[in-house]
Amino acid sequence: MDRLMVTVSGVRGTIGQSLTPLAACQFGLTFGTILGRGKTVVVGADTRPSGPMLRGAILSGLLATGVNVVDLGVASTPAIALATRRLRADGGIIITASHNPIEYNGIKFLQPTGTGLDAQGAADLKAVWEASGWTLADSLGQGRLTSDDTAAAAHVEAVCNAYDVAAIATKRFTVVVDSVNGAGCGETPMLLQRLGCRLIHINSQPHGLFAHPPEPVEENISELLQAVRDNHADVGFAQDADADRLAIVDETGRFIGEEYTLALAAGYALARRPGPVATNLVTSRMIDDVAAAAGARVVRAPTGEANVISALLAHGCVFAGEGGGGAIDPAVGLTRDSLVGIACLLGRLADTDASVSQLVDSIPRYVMRKTKMPCPLGAAEKVVALARSALACRPGATLNDADGLRVDLPGAWVAVRASNTEPILRIIAEAPDASTVDALVAQVTAIARTVIR
Ligand code: MG
Numbered sequence: 001m002d003r004l005m006v007t008v009s010g011v012r013g014t015i016g017q018s019l020t021p022l023a024a025c026q027f028g029l030t031f032g033t034i035l036g037r038g039k040t041v042v043v044g045a046d047t048r049p050s051g052p053m054l055r056g057a058i059l060s061g062l063l064a065t066g067v068n069v070v071d072l073g074v075a076s077t078p079a080i081a082l083a084t085r086r087l088r089a090d091g092g093i094i095i096t097a098s099h100n101p102i103e104y105n106g107i108k109f110l111q112p113t114g115t116g117l118d119a120q121g122a123a124d125l126k127a128v129w130e131a132s133g134w135t136l137a138d139s140l141g142q143g144r145l146t147s148d149d150t151a152a153a154a155h156v157e158a159v160c161n162a163y164d165v166a167a168i169a170t171k172r173f174t175v176v177v178d179s180v181n182g183a184g185c186g187e188t189p190m191l192l193q194r195l196g197c198r199l200i201h202i203n204s205q206p207h208g209l210f211a212h213p214p215e216p217v218e219e220n221i222s223e224l225l226q227a228v229r230d231n232h233a234d235v236g237f238a239q240d241a242d243a244d245r246l247a248i249v250d251e252t253g254r255f256i257g258e259e260y261t262l263a264l265a266a267g268y269a270l271a272r273r274p275g276p277v278a279t280n281l282v283t284s285r286m287i288d289d290v291a292a293a294a295g296a297r298v299v300r301a302p303t304g305e306a307n308v309i310s311a312l313l314a315h316g317c318v319f320a321g322e323g324g325g326g327a328i329d330p331a332v333g334l335t336r337d338s339l340v341g342i343a344c345l346l347g348r349l350a351d352t353d354a355s356v357s358q359l360v361d362s363i364p365r366y367v368m369r370k371t372k373m374p375c376p377l378g379a380a381e382k383v384v385a386l387a388r389s390a391l392a393c394r395p396g397a398t399l400n401d402a403d404g405l406r407v408d409l410p411g412a413w414v415a416v417r418a419s420n421t422e423p424i425l426r427i428i429a430e431a432p433d434a435s436t437v438d439a440l441v442a443q444v445t446a447i448a449r450t451v452i453r
Helices: 021-035 051-064 077-086 119-131 151-162 165-169 184-194 222-230 259-272 286-293 305-315 338-352 356-361 379-391 434-451
Strands: 005-007 010-014 040-045 068-074 091-095 104-110 145-147 174-178 198-202 235-239 246-249 277-280 298-301 319-322 326-328 367-374 398-400 405-409 412-418 424-431
Touching (some): 005 119, 021 040, 021 051, 021 091, 021 104, 040 051, 040 077, 077 104, 151 338, 174 184, 184 198, 184 338, 198 222, 222 235, 222 246, 235 338, 246 338, 259 286, 259 326, 259 338, 259 356, 277 286, 277 305, 286 298, 305 319, 305 326, 326 338, 379 412
Parallel strands (some): 040 068, 040 091, 068 145, 174 235, 277 298
Antiparallel strands (some): 005 010, 319 326, 367 424, 405 412
């Protein structure tokens, strides 16, 4: 039996094992107790078959505390986040396990802004849940349940309002999208119709039976790569199951890597609205090059969407995102949004009259390595301390302790940190060439092996 993971990012577990209707109801009770009677929560889900079961249980818990619920049904994570803010709710809940396989589902809690809970909010939630400290309403105090089916259309409208739809539509792009039968199935065709595109939509049925593992990485999207070639498309897009992450395929059917989503999308946004960009400490330095070309600076925050959003708000950033295919435009919403990524990439193509591969070639190329290893509790701190002493003496080294350790060296960087959501240690490095990056990863891996045997 797996254990329910309760982290700053929310709750995640296996259906039929740890993530039961009882557990889901308890988290509804918990969130409702924290918000208090008379408050309003927006609830939506991705397309997983376990979504309705969890939604029923969560709604039960929320309503029993006297909290009113607006049920959005199936919608993407960015659409649910936007609805939370637009409907002036006191909180939101997204039922999704994002890019994880169908066996999993999860519960993500939102602030009224539509962004995830901060560290304090997550700690409060966990404390009330662990203590089973729920406050139940009496028969007259039960919450009201209403439904709202406007989330998808409002999301598409917000994206279209942020960009030059007419300029994109005149280009009549041919676009292939793989929505992995997830939450992007409904909203993405609506957006591409507005953008005047010819759409070839694969895995477009919102039944949640994923045609392949729903993480938009190269090994999962061979069908998309082939469809781009077969249809002589201008670009291909792969979404994850809740449609917040996006990967891009160039016009030759080549996967260009998830790190390019932020770099290319930011290039479009910064050309229209100059200003600083927020990202995390382990996102490719391509964003530094793109920002520098636009005369903008980059603010780096610890890993985690909530941290990046905090930095965005604190520094008045005009764009943000994370390296795993997540683009955030505060003009649309405070969450990663694959529709933002799609619109910005098409806008960049329209503005420049370049192909996707030409846009890729216009950004300096780096080699990035991301590795992970199982890591017992407490071991990460020891690895970080040893790595710090080993790397601090390298010529030109700059250390950043905000999230594990990141060491910038002339022309390269390496980071080592514990995952927020899993008992693993991540080692990530980037350099202009493979031998430099591999040597950095090998050095830190060897240090980690002295602690984790
Ligand atoms: Mg996701």
